[in-house]
Amino acid sequence: MCFYNLLAYNNRNYKSEKASKKCRKIMTNDENENGHPDPLEPKTKKIVVELYNPDWPQIFEREARKIKEALGPNCVTIHHIGSTSVPGLSAKPVIDMIGVVNDPEKAIQPLQSLGFKYKGEYNIPMRFYFNRSEGVETNLHVYEEGHPEIELNLLFRDYLRKHPNARDEYTKLKEDLLKKKSSYEKNNSLFTGYNLGKDAFIRKILKAANFSRIRMMKCTHYAEWEAAKRLRNKYFFDPLSISDPYTWTFDHPEHVHLVLYQGIEIIGYAHIQFWPNQRAALRIIVIDEEYRQHGLGSQFLQLCEQWLKRQKITSLHDEARPNVVGFYRRNGYTEMPFEDPSGEPPSIHDIAMGKRL
Numbered sequence: 174m175c176f177y178n179l180l181a182y183n184n185r186n187y188k189s190e191k192a193s194k195k196c197r198k199i200m201t202n203d204e205n206e207n208g209h210p211d212p213l214e215p216k217t218k219k220i221v222v223e224l225y226n227p228d229w230p231q232i233f234e235r236e237a238r239k240i241k242e243a244l245g246p247n248c249v250t251i252h253h254i255g256s257t258s259v260p261g262l263s264a265k266p267v268i269d270m271i272g273v274v275n276d277p278e279k280a281i282q283p284l285q286s287l288g289f290k291y292k293g294e295y296n297i298p299m300r301f302y303f304n305r306s307e308g309v310e311t312n313l314h315v316y317e318e319g320h321p322e323i324e325l326n327l328l329f330r331d332y333l334r335k336h337p338n339a340r341d342e343y344t345k346l347k348e349d350l351l352k353k354k355s356s357y358e359k360n361n362s363l364f365t366g367y368n369l370g371k372d373a374f375i376r377k378i379l380k381a382a383n384f385s386r387i388r389m390m391k392c393t394h395y396a397e398w399e400a401a402k403r404l405r406n407k408y409f410f411d412p413l414s415i416s417d418p419y420t421w422t423f424d425h426p427e428h429v430h431l432v433l434y435q436g437i438e439i440i441g442y443a444h445i446q447f448w449p450n451q452r453a454a455l456r457i458i459v460i461d462e463e464y465r466q467h468g469l470g471s472q473f474l475q476l477c478e479q480w481l482k483r484q485k486i487t488s489l490h491d492e493a494r495p496n497v498v499g500f501y502r503r504n505g506y507t508e509m510p511f512e513d514p515s516g517e518p519p520s521i522h523d524i525a526m527g528k529r530l
Contacts, residue, residue: 296393321386
């Protein structure tokens with residue numbers, strides 16, 4: 174079976190296989206402002222919110238001091254984010270924070286000693302997400318300095334702080350969404366309909382705030398899946414006049430689907446398969462045509478490699494068409510046996526390449 178890996182045009186083979194009496198219901202207890210849910214929770218969510226509490230900033234400062242002390246010199250800074258950080262905005266009484274550190278791995282044990290539970294990264298590669306429900310309920314998102322999600326959250330917060338009309342529009346949107354039964358449900362998604370319904374507003378604010386960073390996300394939101402499907406079909410299957418035969422990989426534990434954002438626009442897509450023995454295969458990588466020739470393919474590939482190293486992957490493999498071998502060589506790849514564990518024979522048209530991570 175033939176699959177296609179495209180920076181320009183490239184292919185390979187692989188085998189199928191939480192208030193007070195004044196509260197209003199606005200948000201789920203287990204989701205933060207930007208919608209990072211616990212996929213193990215039930216499919217229907219209880220959603221509650223309190224009117225803005227002027228004590229929230231002081232609560233944040235007190236808790237942030239404890240976190241800084243626990244992290245020691247590893248801590249760069251702690252930011253207050255989410256609705257509790259915006260004066261006048263109703264929110265669930267859960268403090269959202271970003272912790273910026275030098276080494277996220279070294280933050281796990283000190284934070285666990287404060288009662289935080291480490292929950293992994295969910296849909297944001299290289300995020301370390303912690304939650305604490307005892308005492309002051311807190312969502313803590315730990316990032317290495319420079320991660321684009323830090324700037325994204327701060328720009329969104331600061332824009333709402335500076336623009337009361339946008340803040341009030343956000344409140345109205347929440348109220349409208351929570352009149353809908355679907356807002357409390359998860360339908361084949363990590364996200365409730367409530368969070369899905371906020372996506373257009375969040376994108377609008379980020380655009381107004383001039384957010385333009387490059388960032389990589391695991392496909393989770395319906396808009397991300399739609400973009401992934403569009404890019405797969407546009408460059409791989411429509412030219413062959415066939416339907417995508419590999420949609421089964423969208424819900425398979427060995428396969429990860431990633432999108433590349435530039436600001437609020439999805440401009441690229443990658444499909445990675447995890448193999449045994451700490452190996453992985455780059456099944457697809459593509460930058461949409463209008464965004465090519467700006468080095469974004471290399472940036473995307475480097476982000477994939479950085480994330481895979483965090484997953485303890487030691488080598489990344491690819492079968493490259495001859496016309497894109499130069500791209501891979503410029504990014505440190507050499508000829509290396511593909512050795513697909515499925516037993517699929519190597520492509521006779523492509524060049525097996527790989528890189529030690």
